[in-house]
Amino acid sequence: MSKALTVILERDDGEFWGRIEAPDFLHVTQGATVAIVTKNLRDLVADSLEHELKDKPEWQGVTADTIQFDYVYDLQSFFERFKELKMTAIAERAGLNKNLLHQYVAGHKHPSEQQAKKIENAVHALAEELRKVILA
Numbered sequence: 001m002s003k004a005l006t007v008i009l010e011r012d013d014g015e016f017w018g019r020i021e022a023p024d025f026l027h028v029t030q031g032a033t034v035a036i037v038t039k040n041l042r043d044l045v046a047d048s049l050e051h052e053l054k055d056k057p058e059w060q061g062v063t064a065d066t067i068q069f070d071y072v073y074d075l076q077s078f079f080e081r082f083k084e085l086k087m088t089a090i091a092e093r094a095g096l097n098k099n100l101l102h103q104y105v106a107g108h109k110h111p112s113e114q115q116a117k118k119i120e121n122a123v124h125a126l127a128e129e130l131r132k133v134i135l136a
Contacts, residue, residue, distance in 0.1 A: 001061035004068045007041060009034065011076035020045070024053055034081050038069060075104045075111065075119070085123070093122035 010017045018037035019028040025048050029040035046064035053059040079087060091101040096118060103109040104119075111119065 002066040002068055003059075003062045004070055005045070006072055007038070007069045008072045009037065009077040009081070010074045011080050016077055016080070024048075024056060024059070034071070034077075041069070042067065075101075075116075076107055078123075079105050085126075090119060090122050090126070093126060094118040 005020050005022060007018050007020055015030045015032060016034055016037045017028070017030045018034075018041055019026065020041055027041055027044040027048070029037055029044065031037040031040055042064050045067055049059060049062060049064060073081065079085065087101050087105060088098040091098040094101075096115065100109070101119070104111045104115075
């Protein structure tokens with residue numbers, strides 16, 4: 001039986017921070033890369049499945065290997081994780097001032113939900129365009 005858990009990723013002090021907030025637990029860890037954070041969280045969940053969650057019906061049949069992680073990034077962690085993306089190009093696609101996006105990524109300002117959605121939509125549109133690329 002598989003289960004999807006949301007991992008909230010943030011960036012601070014040169015590290016990625018990840019957390020899973022579930023009804024039965026809260027796991028938080030850090031690491032130099034998203035892969036390290038993912039491994040740490042998978043280990044924490046595995047430990048919970050063996051101990052605190054073993055008698056809870058909603059977790060029966062779930063193993064650490066069958067858990068799927070869905071990632072939610074703050075802007076700092078997103079642009080650090082996907083360094084290939086240029087902030088100025090994403091700002092242009094989103095119709096935002098490039099300096100404003102830089103301030104969001106630096107943590108000096110925080111985007112509204114509407115601004116964050118514009119950035120997300122621009123990234124998704126780019127991803128769709130890239131999926132259609134054929135190289136010769």
